[in-house]
Amino acid sequence: MTAPPTSEIVYRHTRIVRIAHWINALCFLLLLLSGLQIFNAHPMLYWGQAGANFDRPWLSISGGFPDLLTLPNHRDLGAGRNWHFFFAWMLVINGLLYIAFSLTNRHFARDILPDRQELKPAHLWEQIVHHAQFKRITGPAAKRYNTLQKLAYVVVIFVLFPLIILTGLTMSPGFNAIAPVFLDLFGGRQSARSLHFIAANLLVAFLLIHLVEVVVAGAWNEIRSMITGKFTVPPAAPEQTP
Amino acid sequence: MKDFLTRRRLLTGGAITLGGLALTGCDALFASPGFRSFLGNGEALTMAAQRALMVGQPLAREFSERDISPIFKANGTKNPNTPVYNALAAGSFNTWRLQIDGLVDRPLSLSLADLRAIPARTQITRHDCVEGWSAIGKWQGAQLGPLLQAVGLKPNARFAVMHCADNYGGGADMYYESIDLVDGFHPQTILAYSLNGQPLDVAHGAPLRLRVERQLGYKHAKYLMRIEMVERLDAFGRGRGGYWEDRGYEWYAGI
Incomplete structure (x- = not known):
């Protein structure tokens, strides 16, 4: 019989991370809902430079998304x-500040980027099995982001958000004149619109997994840590220590 | 388990209710003019950023003949169908004239033949509707810039207001639009009388429409009757510089 576990409290998230997280969450929610409003004005997606009613869409949602999911919640x-454009600016400014701070205080290097050990297949497989069992990570390991978590954040921060911002800009005729190279990169304005929609879907998928993981890891503890920064480390159960 | 389900249901229900309340709150917020003009800062930021980055007034991309859309979608008013317009159309627009006046030294009145006699610019460009679709077409017309030089702008002329022959949806307000001198003098800003090698048809804005290629479709006013040079936009319509602008759309439609 080991001694009763003492609940260790660590300072998990810096103030910058917490503020950036909640601004980003608000922006993303409003951008998603207003984005569905914009999508509904022409609920069809095409590949290439151009595309309108007479062209062949790869996706067509008759009637669009329900009004309940759009901002405003009626056609406008x-x-x-x-x-959309106000909160797009907020998202971009917030994101740039977050990146600037994370580069200066080494948040990316210290917390987000997985190291070589973590990327070994055996370790990754172990992580996948652990996640598939919806097991709570406990003990010292809970103080750091786990590898799959890190990889998810890397994809969101360095792939999906840049992609959704750049494809959004590539739909802008003004930005097209400024930087036509993005029309070539994404394969045209309508391709950019399709990729913007796909990136939004992937971010929604991330959000759903993120919320499930918050519950698995302990919703109250996780939410509190993102508000106050303080995180109670779940004590390691004896049988789980190697 | 039962308790868990109940609690989960409660939480889900609570989240949906909160979400619904938040969205209703959003709509309530949006109803206040102050908040809406606060959101308008996004448009101001976009315009300032794009204009700052438009060093040397870059052109919108021009495409090749094979990129031209098989069918160019017509949107908005497809036929003004007013007595004045119908009379002009019945006479093949031979009696139609474009007035260029307002804050100018030498007002002009141009027939379609006059406009065709001016060296033309031909451009195959992509038309982007605010709804999200795009179509590529070959436009031909007279550049607006040289015409503005010809009429001689007064020093306080800041905007070109396009007065149109249509009243979208048959309402009381005639369609109008406005652009500033940056776009007015842009080489691709033309008064187009031809689409894909054919005289402009009624659905696409006959006899003359504006092309302002670095902005969205609603800026490309159709059925042009008069271009009025002005200092301020608040005297027209509801004061926001265009028919759709008066209905909540951005005046700067570069995004």
Whole structure:
């Protein structure tokens, strides 16, 4: 019989991370809902430079998304665009500040990027099995992001958000004149619109997994740690220590 | 288990209710003019950023003949169908004239033949509707810039207001649009009388429409009757510089 576990409290998230997280969450939610409003104005997606009703869409959602999921919650494209572009700027400014701070205080190197050990297949497999069992990570390991978590954050921060911002800009005729290279990179304005939609879906998928993981890891503890920074390390059960 | 389900259901229900409340809150917020104009800062930021980056007034991409859309979608008003317009159309627009006036030294009145006599610019460009679709077409017309030079702008002329022959949806307000001098003098800003090698048809804005290629479709006013040079936009329509702008769309439609 080991001594009763003492609950260790660590300072998990810096103030910058916490503020950036919640601003990003708010922006993402409003951008998603206003984005569905904008999508509904022409609920079809094409590949290539151009595309309209007579061309063949690869996706067509008759009637679009339900009004309940759009911002505003009735058809108003002008208002949807007002919301979308204001919060797009907020998201970009917040993201740039987050990146600047994370580079200076080594948040990326210290917390986000997996090291070589973590990327070994055996370790990754172990992590996948652990996640598939919805097991809570306990003990000292809970103080750091686990490898799959790190990889998810890497994809979101360095792939999906840059992709959704750049494809969004590539739909702008003004930005096209400024930087036509992005039309070539994404294969045209309508391809950029399709990729913007796909990236949004992948971010929603990330969000759903993220929320499930918050519950698995202990919802109250996780949410509190993202508000106050303080995180109670779940004590390691004896049989789980190697 | 039962308790867990109940609690989960409670939490889910709570989240949905909160979400619904938040969205209703969003709509309530948006109803206040102050908040809406606060959101309008996004448009101001976009315009300032794009204009700052448009060093040397870059052109919108021009495409090749084989990129031209098989069918160019017509949107908005497809036929003004007003007595004045119908009379002009019945006479093949031979009696139609474009007035260029307002804050100018030498107002002009141009027939279609006059416009065709001016050296033309031909451009195959992509038309982007605010709804999200795009179509590529070959436009031909007279550049607006030289015409503005010809009429001689007064020093306080800041905007070109396009007065159109249509009232979208048959309402009381006539369609109008406005651009500033940056776009007014851009080489691709043309008064187009031809689409894909054919005289502009009624659905696409006959006899003359504006092309302002670095902005969205609603800026490309159709059925042009008059270009009025002005200092301020608040005297027109509801004061926001265009028919759709008066209905909540951005005046700067570069995104």
